[in-house]
Amino acid sequence: MSTAAIADKRSSSLRGASLPKWSPYAIALGSLALAILIGTLGGLHSRIQWGLIAGILFILGTYGISARVEGRRQAKDRVATSLVWVAFLLAVVPLVSLVWTTAQRGVKVLDVYFLTHSMGVVADTEPGGGIYHAIIGTLQQVGLATLIGAPIGVLTAIYLVEYGRGRLAQAITFFVDVMTGIPSIVAGLFILSLMLIFKLQPFGFAGSLALAILMMPVVVRSTEEMLKLVPNELREASLALGVPKWRTILKVVLPTSIGGITTGIVLSVARIAGETAPVLLLVFGNPFINNNPFEGAQASLPLYIYQQYANSAGSGAAYDRAWAASLTLIAFVMILNLGARGIARWKAPR
Amino acid sequence: MDISTHKTHAGAPAPTPQPAATRTTQRKHAARGAARGAARGTTRPGDRIFLGLSRGAGILLLLTMAAIAVFLTYRASLAISQDHGNFLTTFEWNTNQQQPVFGIAVLAFGTVVSSIIAMVVAVPVAVAIALFLTHYAPRRLSGPISYVIDLLAAVPSIVYGLWGALILVPHMNGLFGWLNDYLGWTGVFSWEGGAPRSMLTVGILLAIMILPIITNVSREVFRQVPRMHEEAALALGATRWEVIRMSVLPFGRSGVISASMLGLGRALGETMAVATVLSPSFLIKASLLDPGGGTFAQNIASKFSEATEFGRDALIASGLVLFVITLLVNGAARLIIARRKEYSGANA
């Protein structure tokens, strides 16, 4: 049969023709030069377009040259490699720009005064003012949400892992999944519908309730994962000593997994701290300091950013404040994230 | 013998060593025993209280879900019954007038279109980055980059929104002009030269926003591809790309799908990033480049402050639709994953 045919279709040597190691760089330089040439001659002003043209030229050039010298399979491999690199570099641009712009513009008005004063009577279009009231609002709303959401989430997870069998547990598992997918604004609308029924005006705690709804499924999921990691031998050892189940859970299971559970809670706090939509609907925003989350409109950091942007009528001062508040918020979220990782590492079973 | 007695009747030490094989059944027994015992009042009060608390928390969670559905539907029905337009097909949102007219057609269109753009842009790029991190990048580079992408996934959406409105929007002019010049004839990419606060910009911003999430999950999936599958392809003389196509992508497919669905869920419900970037109108336009259109979440955020009580109910009605859509997307994702698992034989 076709042994001869097969042998023909394959190169008889191990030494296929191949491009030198520096060829990708050469092709990259060449396509960049060509793109600049096309850009200047064609009168294209946007540097982004130059970059796109260079990227396309690079991929086409790689394929063409490699297919000619090394064959189609190698060419495909090279194109895949360059596509992956191009995709990575393309994605890096906006993400780096986001972090860089926030940091660079944020430090402009970010100082002690900014952190310790409210907007008070400062008009949105004027310079001055600060985010003290918004920080207070965020801390209170997120704190209250955590006080509600974290215990319910942890207890639910304990029920699912330690007790849960049968229909009820299945239903809870399913709806925790569903709840994870609820958009934050829908959680806000739910609390809003209650406020409409009871004729309530916006106040901080209403926002906390919506945030707690967003937090609970996340806490349940992460706590469940952590509890499942606790080996059954530990539980049995304790039960066999005659320790009642609830004390086994409190004294053996929870302490073993406390690091992971805390990490999960901190990460979920970081997530709800940045939520804007429910706060916009339920807490409304307030330029003055309001230390009472149970009465009257409050501010919050994400909401402050939005309102500085939206109500500023293009004023540079308001944009500066929005960037500074963004930087503060990102710093807050990053500290929580890094803290959570720290806890995870510190409490990790050794 | 009845194992559950040992576990639930506190204080009685279990005399026999219990074989590992019966562990699960034991736990089942213990749980059931506890439940039965609680009913009869024979267990310790501590056990009863603790079980009650944890089960209560679970039930509270279920009640919350039910309450969300019930109250949203109730308030929505108040509004829809007064709607003088067709709630599904009207291209208008006037809730403050004597005879209110409002409909979700534009919002549904805008939500779907912006999410589709976001997915089309984000999924391939995210998969490519995940491959880059697991199969292409030097190891010294891939660790720190993964870490940074983890952190980026935690950046609040309002910050993406601010960045999008102040930085991304001005930078879109060049791309829009170019698209209009070369692809304007399609209609989809024609541009009248207005500020680029359009569906395409929204879609791209959403893509940037969900990129870190999809990348993270996909990266984890690709990392779990068993080494022996990759070696099987390598030993046949596959190039790196062929190894990825033959073993990495098929193995990771369901994971990538669920990651994408996660991202889609975010994109569908995203409020602030859309509200800051889009300049909304109640029109459906063929062009993705001209400003206009709207999404459910964006419309709620921008119409909320001037809405009367009735207007708020109308917004709740549109939120209910969004809620149902996200439920359907999540359900579909779960179905796809469950079915893929049967076929893939990944566990074999």
Added chain:
Amino acid sequence: MAKRIDVSGLTAYYGAHKAIEDISMTVEPRSVTAFIGPSGCGKSTFLRTLNRMHEVTPGGRVEGKVLLDSEDLYGAGVDPVAVRREVGMVFQRPNPFPTMSIFDNVAAGLRLNGNYKKSELADIVEKSLRGANLWNEVKDRLNKPGAGLSGGQQQRLCIARAIAVEPKVLLMDEPCSALDPISTLAIEDLMGKLKEQFTIVIVTHNMQQAARVSDRTAFFNLAGMGQPGRLVELDDTERIFSNPSVQATEDYISGRFG
């Protein structure tokens, strides 16, 4: 079409750790050569240097020469992908592609290498499956997933996949260690048949197996924990098992250590 392998002065590393040191040997074509030795002596590592799979492991590095009919696998400009097409490999655990059918699994290597007509492809798949003594068991379910076969069948499927691309050499890394005795026997029978066409190198922990299937046997050993593995001796299987020239080989074979 089988080729001779000449190894000289081969040393392989995992990062800074030297796994095998200064190995030289010749593997004759159309024969079965068995590698035996205690765990950790580097026989699998050595096997993986013969088709440049060792360098796939992070930190893997090789020094020395491996000549395949006078062409150095580690020479400048040699494409490792081309090497692996010439030198096929079967792994310890059967690893068919889980998402592909039986047919596609066998055709996987061919599809990489060029355009075959449908009938051509079907011919080669049948021939390879017959060659792996699997055809009669699977001919009615070629479109079913390969993962649905038994362990022994999966391993023979992997052999069919490897021989479908007609390599010059077939490397087998403990191909039977995950299999039951009956499947093992089937694969041992198969090796006797395959050596008419290929150069076969097999790593095995099972000395009876080495004695049964191989023409020549190489014994590897290491001086101690953390020391690199070395080739102790290579000779006709009969001689190794009856009258080895090195004391360590005799000790190992008679079960005094390892």
